[in-house]
Amino acid sequence: MNSSGRGRRKTRPRLPAAAGSATQMEAMMDEEAGGSCQNAGQSGDVLPIQPQLVAAVTEQVLQALSNENKRGEKRRKRQQKGSDSKRQRAPSSSGTEISWVSTVHGQISNHCTKAIPACLSETASKLLEASVTHKTHQSYKTAMSVFQKFHQKIYKTSPEFPINVAQVIYFVSWLQLEGKSHNTINTYVAGLSYYHRLNGFTDPTQFFIIKKLIKGAQQLSSTPDIRLPITPQILQKLVQAVKYTVSTKYTRLMLRAMFTLSFFAFLRVGEISAKSLGNMKNVIQMNNLTISEPLKNAKCMTLTLRHFKHNDSCRPVSLQIATQKCKSICPVRAMVKNIKVRGFACGPLFTFDxxxxxxxxxxxxxxxxxxxxxxxxxxxxxxxxxxxxxxxxAFHSKISEEKIRLMGRWNSSAVKRYFRIPVFDTIEVSPQN
Known part of the structure; x- marks a missing residue:
């Protein structure tokens, strides 16, 4: 017993000076566990791994990870201050310039950059610019401008990109306090997202908490849509009313054509009138309309829409509108009468000059x-x-949702928001001359 006792050497757990590999740690854990099991085999009990050893190894690993992160940060700073940093270009707030250095796409070496023709860079920028509409570019540019304003006001400094999730959280909260609508907040966050992804940065707007904040803004700012539908019966009353509300014949005929065409062609107000002289892109022109000949006995007309909301591809949509039994609300007859006094001159379909x-x-x-x-x-x-x-x-007439969506140029299921479910069957409108 004494000799065996002197021959046995007591081993102490050796802790690594720095975090070792996973294999080394596992070996240490297995060695300690093996010794414990051997002793346990003599006593008949199973002893757990010593908690002091686990805590010590964990502390060493965490310390090593911290040191490695610090070293990595120092390396990144040195790289940014190196000669290559002179070639870095700040990402464009409008999203139309290419940043040649990013955290994901890596760096382009000097000899490769010198060999690339300028036309390729220009073409790449044009392709990026064409990937989204001009209006979207302007919205994203505004988003970046508003974010800089927010950062200056809250943090007292200009923002450095990429930004973190906390900054996005406070930006959304600030927009809410500023009274911005849910759609505006969503657009500004989309601008930040586009800016980061385009430049190869990690997108902080895709975190779950950001999506829930935007959802919360929607819930708080949403108001019920109380607008009522103009039915064929109401349309008939409106067409007859202009006889008493408008003094000139030209205006009466024009308004009747506008009212009836708005209903039968599912028109948005921006497609038949302009909010301003600088916002006329979607307004229907005379050359968008084709009426079957002879004009006096026209049976149908075709309205071709090339510019309308959500039509980023600019692919035209043609609507064939037939004559109606009820002459007072027939859009074809109303349009023929309007053209007789307007003429066939080019320009907006509905105009005074x-x-x-x-x-x-x-x-x-x-x-x-x-x-x-x-x-x-x-x-x-x-x-x-x-x-x-x-x-x-159209919904009450059993027309499918898909067809209604095509007729009204909706690009999603948003059309469902416009369905007003009637409580009585449709009352037929008596034809009037």
């Missing part, structure tokens, strides 16, 4: 006068009520 379209303010004002004459609440019926009424009437 053949060059400028009808303004939205004028159109909504005349619609309001007609609604008031009919005894209808102008707070519940708006210019968009024609589009809502057309979608609701």
């Amino acid at each position: 053949e060059s400028n379209p009808i303004s939205q303010s004028y159109y909504t004002s005349e619609l309001k006068n007609a609604l008031m004459y009919c005894g209808l609440d102008s707070k519940l019926y708006k210019s968009h009520s024609f589009r809502i009424g057309a979608a609701s009437y």
Whole structure:
């Protein structure tokens, strides 16, 4: 017993000076566990691994990881201060320039950069610019400008990119306090996302908490849509009302054509009138309309829309509109009468001077006068009520949702928001001459 006792050497657990490999740690754990099991075999009990050893190894690993992170940070700073940093270009706030150095795509070596023709860089920038619409570019540019304003006000410094999740959280909160709508907040966050992904940065807007914040903004800012649909019966009343609310024949014929076409073509107000002279891209032109000959006995007309909301591809959509049994609300007859006094001159389809379209303010004002004459609440019926009424009437007529979506140029299931479910069957409108 004494000799065996002197021959046995007591071993102490050796801790690594720095974090070793996973294999080394496992070996240490196995060695200690083996010794414990051997002793346990003599006593018949199973002893756990010593908690002091686990804690010591864990502490060493964490310390080693911390040291490695510090060394990596120092290496990154040295690289940024090196000669290559002179070639780095700050990412464009509009998202149309290419950053030749990024955390994901890596660096382009000097000899490769010198060999690349300038035309390739210019073409790449043009392709990126063409990937999103001009309006989207402007929205993202505004988003970056607003974020810089936020950062200057809250952090008292200019932002450095990439930003972290906390900055996005506070940015969304700040926008909410500033009274921005959910759509505006969502657009600004999308701008930050586009900026980061384009430049190869990790996108901080994709975290779960950011999505929930935006959802919360939507819940707090959402208001019920109280706009009512303009039905064929109401449309008939409006068409008859302009006889008493408008003094000139030209304006009466034009408004009747505008009202009926808005309903049967699911038109947005921006497609028949302009909010401003600088916002006329989507306004329907005379050359967008084709009426079957002879004009006096026209049976149908075709409206070709090339520019409208969400049509980023600029692919035209043609709507074939047939004559209606009820002559008072027939869009083809109303359009023929309007063209007879307007003429076939090029320009906006609805105009006073053949060059400028009808303004939205004028159109909504005349619609309001007609609604008031009919005894209808102008707070519940708006210019968009024609589009809502057309979608609701088509839905009640058993037309499929997919076809309604195509007719109204909706690019998603958002069309469902326009369905107003009737509580009575449709009351037929008596044809009137």
